[in-house]
Amino acid sequence: MTRIVPVLDLSQLERGEQARSAFLADLRSAARDIGFFYLGGHGISFDEINQVLKASRQFFALPDAEKQAIEMVNSPQFRGYTRAGGERTQGKADWREQLDIGFERPTLVQEPGSPAWTRLQGPNQWPASLPDLQSRLLNWQNKVTDVGIRLLQAFALALEQDEDAFGSIYRGEPNHRMKIVRYPGRETEANDQGVGAHKDGGFLTLLLQDENRGLQVEYDGSWVDVEPLPGTLVVNIGELLELASNGYLRATVHRVVAPPAGVDRISVPFFFSARLDATIPLLDLPEELAREATGPASDPDNPLLRDVGANVLKSRLRSHPDVAERHYADLLGKAPRAA
Numbered sequence: 523m524t525r526i527v528p529v530l531d532l533s534q535l536e537r538g539e540q541a542r543s544a545f546l547a548d549l550r551s552a553a554r555d556i557g558f559f560y561l562g563g564h565g566i567s568f569d570e571i572n573q574v575l576k577a578s579r580q581f582f583a584l585p586d587a588e589k590q591a592i593e594m595v596n597s598p599q600f601r602g603y604t605r606a607g608g609e610r611t612q613g614k615a616d617w618r619e620q621l622d623i624g625f626e627r628p629t630l631v632q633e634p635g636s637p638a639w640t641r642l643q644g645p646n647q648w649p650a651s652l653p654d655l656q657s658r659l660l661n662w663q664n665k666v667t668d669v670g671i672r673l674l675q676a677f678a679l680a681l682e683q684d685e686d687a688f689g690s691i692y693r694g695e696p697n698h699r700m701k702i703v704r705y706p707g708r709e710t711e712a713n714d715q716g717v718g719a720h721k722d723g724g725f726l727t728l729l730l731q732d733e734n735r736g737l738q739v740e741y742d743g744s745w746v747d748v749e750p751l752p753g754t755l756v757v758n759i760g761e762l763l764e765l766a767s768n769g770y771l772r773a774t775v776h777r778v779v780a781p782p783a784g785v786d787r788i789s790v791p792f793f794f795s796a797r798l799d800a801t802i803p804l805l806d807l808p809e810e811l812a813r814e815a816t817g818p819a820s821d822p823d824n825p826l827l828r829d830v831g832a833n834v835l836k837s838r839l840r841s842h843p844d845v846a847e848r849h850y851a852d853l854l855g856k857a858p859r860a861a
């Protein structure tokens with residue numbers, strides 16, 4: 523059977539002009555067609571991958587009290603632990619537990635007139651009893667960031683732009699985020715929402731999944747399994763790339779179906795994003811691509827904003843109403859200020 527979700531090999535970029543052009547052509551068609559692909563040849567070793575999955579499992583095996591000590595609701599930066607059912611997609615609880623991590627940066631001093639999104643910068647929360655987790659995951663974050671940069675440069679070339687077309691948006695202090703996630707086996711057949719159907723907000727998502735299935739992508743009106751393929755990362759397009767390409771590339775709708783009883787699934791999504799103070803430009807696409815760029819999909823309930831900080835804050839507030847209430851009560855009912 524041919525795979526619907528294609529496999530791309532990033533190392534082709536460094537293997538001569540012919541291999542490089544073939545990679546760019548494959549990237550463009552994967553991105554235009556299903557919007558999901560497996561990425562091999564990324565240079566991250568099996569050992570590193572296994573260590574990250576193992577460390578994630580160790581975290582979720584901690585006693586509840588230790589996980590709850592670093593609950594996200596403590597953090598105005600939306601970092602930390604969320605128990606199963608604590609996050610919502612399309613108004614319905616997601617059956618997964620997770621630890622949200624960003625870059626470790628100092629909290630910004632708030633002054634009158636500071637944009638609300640400046641409150642998103644600050645520290646992570648780490649479990650006291652797993653001292654190695656921090657370096658393991660921050661190391662992963664750095665490695666996957668490098669893969670994301672190479673891939674985004676390739677996307678720029680595939681869109682017939684300068685290789686560095688997106689550089690000014692993410693260079694400096696980008697707001698990339700990652701999570702470690704555990705989907706417990708389902709307790710009843712009725713509740714199978716691991717995470718509900720959604721699009722990701724960043725440029726690209728680079729996801730590590732363990733050997734358990736559950737991830738699905740919407741394609742031609744049905745759900746297609748993105749089965750585990752050892753050693754690869756799963757990549758999908760987020761809303762910033764859709765915005766920049768005026769809808770030539772589409773952020774892909776995906777979801778996770780909770781695993782059957784007795785199985786739990788681990789995944790490590792990394793969301794390659796942009797600086798919070800950046801504005802997403804509209805790329806000047808060549809005529810033949812521009813003709814097929816029909817504008818970003820618009821959801822009147824949840825419009826995409828070109829101001830990255832405002833867009834990120836809006837989606838964080840929607841996903842985590844408890845954090846919103848504790849730390850952003852002053853904004854509730856108001857649109858976050860853009861700049």
Ligand SMILES: O=C(O)CCC(=O)C(=O)O
Nearest residue numbers: 703717722737778789791
């Ligand atoms: O866990 C997965 O496989 C996907 C997670 C996901 O789509 C997300 O957190 O945005």
Ligand SMILES: [Fe+2]
Nearest residue numbers: 720721722776
């Ligand atoms: Fe996602």
